[in-house]
Amino acid sequence: MMSETAISMRVDIADKRLLRTFSYIDGKWCAAESGETIAVSDPANGSRLGDIASMSAAESAGAIDAAQLAFPAWAGLLPQKRAAILRCWFDLIQHHAEDLARIMVLEQGKPLSEARGEIEYAASFVEYYAEESKRPNIEGVTSHLPDAEVELWREPLGVVALITPWNFPCAMLTRKAAAALAAGCTVVSHPSSETPLSALALAELAERAGVPAGVFNVVTGHASVIVKPWTKDARVRALSFTGSTEIGRLLYRQSADTVKRLIMELGGHAPVIVFKDADLDRAVEETIKAKFATSGQDCLGANRIFVDRAVYDAFCAKFTKMAQSLSIGFGMDDPDIGPLMNEKAVRKQEEHVADALTKGARLACGGKRHALGPLFYEPTVLVDVSADAAIMHEETFGPVAPITPFDSEEEVIERANATEYGLVAYLHSQDPRRIFRLSRALQFGMVAVNRTKVTGAPIPFGGTKQSGLGREGARLGMEEFTEIKYVCRDWA
Numbered sequence: 231m232m233s234e235t236a237i238s239m240r241v242d243i244a245d246k247r248l249l250r251t252f253s254y255i256d257g258k259w260c261a262a263e264s265g266e267t268i269a270v271s272d273p274a275n276g277s278r279l280g281d282i283a284s285m286s287a288a289e290s291a292g293a294i295d296a297a298q299l300a301f302p303a304w305a306g307l308l309p310q311k312r313a314a315i316l317r318c319w320f321d322l323i324q325h326h327a328e329d330l331a332r333i334m335v336l337e338q339g340k341p342l343s344e345a346r347g348e349i350e351y352a353a354s355f356v357e358y359y360a361e362e363s364k365r366p367n368i369e370g371v372t373s374h375l376p377d378a379e380v381e382l383w384r385e386p387l388g389v390v391a392l393i394t395p396w397n398f399p400c401a402m403l404t405r406k407a408a409a410a411l412a413a414g415c416t417v418v419s420h421p422s423s424e425t426p427l428s429a430l431a432l433a434e435l436a437e438r439a440g441v442p443a444g445v446f447n448v449v450t451g452h453a454s455v456i457v458k459p460w461t462k463d464a465r466v467r468a469l470s471f472t473g474s475t476e477i478g479r480l481l482y483r484q485s486a487d488t489v490k491r492l493i494m495e496l497g498g499h500a501p502v503i504v505f506k507d508a509d510l511d512r513a514v515e516e517t518i519k520a521k522f523a524t525s526g527q528d529c530l531g532a533n534r535i536f537v538d539r540a541v542y543d544a545f546c547a548k549f550t551k552m553a554q555s556l557s558i559g560f561g562m563d564d565p566d567i568g569p570l571m572n573e574k575a576v577r578k579q580e581e582h583v584a585d586a587l588t589k590g591a592r593l594a595c596g597g598k599r600h601a602l603g604p605l606f607y608e609p610t611v612l613v614d615v616s617a618d619a620a621i622m623h624e625e626t627f628g629p630v631a632p633i634t635p636f637d638s639e640e641e642v643i644e645r646a647n648a649t650e651y652g653l654v655a656y657l658h659s660q661d662p663r664r665i666f667r668l669s670r671a672l673q674f675g676m677v678a679v680n681r682t683k684v685t686g687a688p689i690p691f692g693g694t695k696q697s698g699l700g701r702e703g704a705r706l707g708m709e710e711f712t713e714i715k716y717v718c719r720d721w722a
């Protein structure tokens with residue numbers, strides 16, 4: 231029998247049993263029968279951290295069997311029993327928060343304090359849904375028929391598939407899984423192959439918390455191999471995906487034949503709009519956060535910065551100065567900016583910068599890789615970026631900030647909305663009437679006014695247009711994993 235390979239860590243992990251490399255299926259830690267593995271590396275220096283199991287399509291389908299078998303008992307548990315198990319998972323995540331943060335830094339590269347923040351954020355969904363699972367309520371309906379009584383029930387969908395990205399490897403999984411488990415669904419999940427160790431550590435803690443075998447499965451391997459059987463299998467009643475719009479479209483098509491419920495958190499192209507009546511220092515500080523958090527690899531990342539011409543020069547000067555002061559380094563040293571995830575991500579920065587410069591933009595700072603290593607890219611500011619530059623239309627997903635002036639409210643609303651994306655928009659102004667008008671006019675699922683941080687377990691996170699379908703977080707996030715049944719009883 232194969233045993234799990236060791237993960238080589240440059241930092242101390244107190245509980246080494248969190249370092250799993252096999253898939254977690256039906257309550258067992260499984261190697262691929264073929265013996266195949268996928269290497270996981272540290273983006274800071276390219277070193278190999280270890281090898282995770284690369285499961286086959288048949289083994290992935292086996293996870294559906296396990297989840298299907300486990301469903302009736304999990305769905306039938308008293309809600310307070312499910313709540314107690316989720317609460318125990320939350321307590322364990324909190325107890326092991328430092329280890330989880332360190333594992334994340336090593337495979338994802340993000341600065342340690344950001345990783346700690348993500349673990350807290352990830353845990354908050356488990357706590358929230360542990361509480362919410364006791365309240366799967368639904369409004370009653372007064373009967374419209376003589377001699378008949380009507381009732382509405384909220385029932386769990388069944389087996390659901392969850393697919394998560396590498397930029398928030400813990401929070402994106404708990405945001406989905408805690409909601410689905412609280413609703414009474416069972417889960418098959420696939421974490422990004424770039425950052426599977428975080429998801430496997432969460433599975434280890436779920437097992438310790440008493441999540442029964444088959445209820446929560448984490449299947450590692452090549453995404454297309456693992457996920458295709460899930461999209462094609464009618465027993466999988468919903469697919470919840472966070473990732474690029476391109477892969478979202480593919481999964482949408484693949485799921486059509488089995489008419490699945492789809493929840494999709496896709497790409498973003500957030501505008502930041504700074505009016506001349508804004509508190510300029512605060513607008514600069516908040517926009518720095520909106521651009522450079524997670525080293526720019528955030529679906530909520532500022533991708534187009536529109537500044538009122540009256541304060542344009544002052545904003546650009548202050549913003550550039552602050553961007554130049556950001557530290558770059560290895561995640562464990564807790565800098566402002568760490569490495570990007572892979573070579574493809576760095577090349578995208580280079581392409582967007584080169585393209586903007588040929589179309590008339592000026593480079594205010596950065597614009598190249600950093601001496602620390604091939605995946606480190608300097609915080610970069612481009613000013614006077616023209617509307618036809620690729621960066622004004624495509625997600626950059628990195629630390630490049632394009633700034634452009636505007637002359638009127640109508641003009642900037644039109645330019646901000648001129649995108650296929652609609653996740654979040656940031657607005658800076660001190661005029662309440664303007665804030666009201668803009669909040670209405672901006673075609674985005676979330677509008678942040680004079681601040682950057684808007685996320686949290688009690689809010690419905692999600693986008694409009696091609697940024698996605700459905701909402702995560704809040705009561706709505708749990709309801710996505712339920713179906714309403716209408717019962718009409720005749721007493722005559």
Ligand code: NAP
Nearest residue numbers: 394395396422423453454457473474477495496497498529
């Ligand atoms: P991605 O390439 O779309 O990958 C996301 C997930 O899909 C990963 O688990 C990946 O697995 C899997 N995947 C890739 N190809 C697949 C296929 N053919 N079939 C099934 N699954 C497949 O996105 P990413 O580069 O990891 O993440 C960045 C994107 O996510 C950005 O566009 C960002 O805006 C978006 N995002 C959105 C939100 C939100 O809440 N709206 C949050 C975070 C990120 P492998 O890694 O194993 O290939």
